[in-house]
Amino acid sequence: MESLGRKIRQRRQEKGLTQSQLAEGLVSASAISQIEADKINPSYKLLLQIAERLEVPLDYFLTETGExxxxxxxxxxxxxxxxxxxxxxxxxxxxxxxxxxxxxxxxxxxxxxxxxxxxxxxxxxxxxxxxxxxxxxxxxxxxxxxxxxxxxxxxxxxxxxxxxxxxxxxxxxxxxxxxxxxxxxxxxxxxxxxxxxxxxxxxxxxxxxxxxxxxxxxxxxxxxxxxxxxxxxxxxxxxxxxxxxxxxxxxxxxxxxxxxLDHIHYSIQVKENFGILRGELGDYAAALEILQECLRQYQELGSDKQLSNTHAEIAKVLLRLERDEEAAEHVEHAFALCEPNSMYHAQCYNVRSLLHAYRQENEAAIEAALLGAEVFRTLDMVHDYHKMRLHVSDLFKKLGDYKSSTEILEETQQYIQHFFKEKGILL
Structure with a gap:
């Protein structure tokens, strides 16, 4: 597998740029040298800037960034x-x-x-x-x-x-x-x-x-x-x-x-984050146990907003355990409890899309993901919007619709450029 640094160096050389030219206005030339040597990793924002300067979509690099x-x-x-x-x-x-x-x-x-x-x-x-x-x-x-x-x-x-x-x-x-x-x-x-x-x-x-x-x-x-x-x-x-x-x-x-002073909510949120991370690291049984405990505690407190998010996170873990029927129930609970057009609402669409994708209902998955991406866009949550749109692009690929997949990536890139330009940030 080709490393992130090697991909950046290869693309830079294809564009005929020196390390100093790539670095200009972003970071030092030595930083680019270290990135290309895989000694340091760029932040998400810097990687986005590098992709723009090298005239490639961000996922050109993100497909090879496991490490x-x-x-x-x-x-x-x-x-x-x-x-x-x-x-x-x-x-x-x-x-x-x-x-x-x-x-x-x-x-x-x-x-x-x-x-x-x-x-x-x-x-x-x-x-x-x-x-x-x-x-x-x-x-x-x-x-x-x-x-x-x-x-x-x-x-x-x-x-x-x-x-x-x-x-x-x-x-x-x-x-x-x-x-x-x-x-x-x-x-x-x-x-x-x-x-x-x-x-x-x-x-x-x-x-x-x-x-x-x-x-x-x-x-x-x-x-x-x-x-x-x-x-x-x-x-x-x-x-x-x-x-x-x-x-x-x-x-x-x-x-x-x-x-x-009420530290209960804070302690549950910390525990929930830990449960989410256990899931990301592949320890699904532990993640599910922790998240279900958080769910019970939020229910006792009557915290609907937090309950919505926890239901969504439990659904994600259940999908990884191939328990899609149970996941579907939690998705519906999440939608019922979340505030419309909030970040939790977008999260619900995200998990619903994952559920449809798991069931190979790719068109329904695309529809849900696009709705979620739109909520993230209205909230100016650019990073989450970008991730959701990449998911849509992948779903179009699964359908064999490479034209739509490419169009989604291009539209997303244009939106991100326009967003930061409006904020006065040069990408």
Whole structure:
């Protein structure tokens, strides 16, 4: 099987382009060299840009990207472990991806640093974050640079080195302003951490001021945990200032918010993502067991929107197990529960198309897929729209209608070009 890098190099040479010419305005020539040598993999967006410059449809490359997709799935699995707080399971996956040069090195390093912080491997995480700071500056990734500083502050705080923690959090805050990073939640988190350090040092006026600033940044936030933490901190600062009545009021607000915190939906969503990934990795029995458990929990909560999506995901797994009658029942449940013209509605059409295709009802499969693609288009979900249209093209091929298959690909490519052009993005 010809690798992705070799296909890009072959097509570039056919077009008579140098690596520098292919790279111009996209990435560095050395990056193209590494991609062609299969040392690194391009992002989906970059691959789309390369395909456009080499005048081929995206699926010209995607038909031979098994390893690329496997690496993407591995990183996705690692992120799911992180969300589930199973950091020790995520570490070997991330280590392997870094060692093989697969994926975005900076993103992998940041995920690995998250794991090591929670595993208290603080000496290793400091080395990672210092390297990430340098890399992020070279890559002009300002947000990653601020995050690196922010996390270094967290490392030193965990080591009870308050002065160094404050130093790095102050640097993070200053860099965020200087670099124009537009992230109010990140700014609020750094501000809260600075407030906590000032509070611990007994500088109650400063900590109160910072807690209030953070609270202002979070006024439209739905992050109840962060809001509650701020109320708790404000209470502590005001108590330090001997303003006991106000301290009591803020503590009462904190208690109320902490009581209202509901992490149930979040935990089920994490579990559902893990179940989906087990299915992608071929462990269908485990995937089905996890997803059915999520279904029961959503039913108990009366969460119809999430129920719709879980029914659809269960149907996908059942089709892989060749249990199409059961899959059909779940598809119908999914349609009954989903909101019209939503991403969940498009997902339902997608699974209905897969069901028809499994039953070799290719014309019905095409109709369902086109309806789903249209919903994705109206939602500006270009990546999902593109995947659905590729599915339609494949279905036309199965019918022997190569003309329609080609037309679908051409129309899709034209739409994607027009979409990004309207957004002011040069492909």
């Amino acid at each position: 690329y997709l496997e690496q993407a799935t591995s990183h996705k699995l690692a992120k799911t472990f992180i969300m589930a707080k199973e950091y020790s399971n995520a570490v070997p996956i991330l280590d392997n991806l870094l060692a093989t040069g697969a994926g975005d090195e900076l993103d992998l390093m940041m995920d690995l640093s998250t794991c090591f912080i929670h595993l208290d491997n603080l000496s290793t995480v400091k080395e990672l974050l210092e390297k990430a700071m340098t890399m992020s500056l070279k890559a002009d990734d300002h947000r990653a640079h601020v995050w690196s500083l922010h996390r270094l502050g967290l490392v030193y705080y965990k080591q009870h080195n308050i002065s160094l923690a404050m130093h790095y959090w102050q640097r993070a805050y200053d860099s965020l302003l200087e670099m124009g990073v537009d992230d109010s939640f990140l700014k609020a988190e750094i501000t809260t951490n600075l407030a906590i350090t000032y509070n611990r040092l007994g500088h109650y006026d400063q900590s109160t001021h910072l807690f209030l600033n953070s609270q202002d940044l979070l006024k439209n936030s739905s992050n109840l945990y962060h809001l509650a933490t701020n109320y708790l901190g404000l209470g502590l600062s005001l108590y330090g200032k001997k303003e006991y009545q106000q301290a009591q009021e803020y503590w009462q607000e904190a208690v109320t918010l902490f009581k209202s």
